[in-house]
Amino acid sequence: MPTSARTKARREAVRLRMTTIGIIGAGFIGSQVARAAITAGYDVVISNSRGPETLSDLVAELGPKATAATSKEAGAAGDFVVVTVPLKAYEAVPVEELAGKIVIDTNNYYFERDGHIAALDEGKDTVSEMLQRHLPTSRVAKGFNHIKADDITTDGKPAGTPDRRALATSSDFDDASALVEKLYDEIGFDTVNVGPLKDSWRVERDQPAYVIAQTKQELIDNLAKATR
Template identity: 75%
Template sequence: MTTLGIIGAGHIGSNVARAAIAAGYDVVIANSRGPETLAELVAELGPKARAATAAEAGAAGDVVVVTVPLGAIEDIPVEPLAGKIVLDTNNYYFERDGHIDALDRGETTTSEIVQRHLPTSKVAKAFNHIVAAQIATDGSPAGTPNRRALATAGDDPAAVEFVTRLYDELGFDTVNIGPLSESWRVERDRPAYVVRQNAAELEANLAIANRLP
């Protein structure tokens, strides 16, 4: 079974861990404060989870989820993630991250920033437009009427294929936005952000998104 390395143990990281373990994955999870601070979470997650440093989680994961604030991206270790699929959950919150001119002007996306930091990894957008707790609760079997859909984007077909498979295993349909340059369509303050939508509704919301406020 695939091991997910998860760098970032906040709301998104911990809920991806819960959902992935329920689907049969092994999880190695890290935060910025050290593995010893994750004892309570790992005890909750059970025997398929263990805590580690960020570098160890990156090395252990067949696929790695990077779910840290945008301002902490430069702290993500590069070499342990080389050649691997990396799922980026980020959104740009200028109140938290400070203003980033290229994002304010619509010249890049958060996922492209992650990809530039991890040039030898295969980055795909994932889990950034769903309330974190719903990752582990809103899934339903394939074929369920009105099944919730989530979006992904990526420049590497294998990365997009993995996200599509993972979403399905966790109970969600997938809408592929296209390359990382289009991932802004599903970020904060756009119509598709943190609303429950099926695949057709998600496609419609992506289509009406504006690049700039």
């Protein structure tokens, strides 16, 4: 089987096994990922830090494919999980419920919100590596961190569109990167794989690729321009 055919088959196998997304964090990014995922055919179980009863309006809007839950319940229910909480709260993300699962990390470091973290200020660590250490039995992939929330549901275009927007992912695990790529494609975006989590800083705050609309080649070029 040619490499491209094997890759396509592997991605489809991943997709068939994973139909429910647990979302931990129901803010701007989390709610928009939920909307896009439901449009793509997924079920979502979504949570926030205040309790499922505070998500009744959002769940009513999302419809029958959405359920509100606690963070632990959302983590346990998801075939894979999107973590989209402020960095300062990442240690509250449940560990046991996410064991063995792919976890998409949308986070960015804002010292104004999170307080100064020396290892990040000094370029010795990355946000997603921190989450990976917190979730040692999960497989973390970066995703949705360099796009404005509203663009998640408005900028997607069919595959093959010449000016299709591209988003980046990064992971230490091939299947985690493949899942993000599959999800991006389903909701209308091309993908550029940055490489391992240690290189995920290239698509974070204040870098050329951060929060701008760009094609796949433009994203590749902007990643190359990144300086730490």
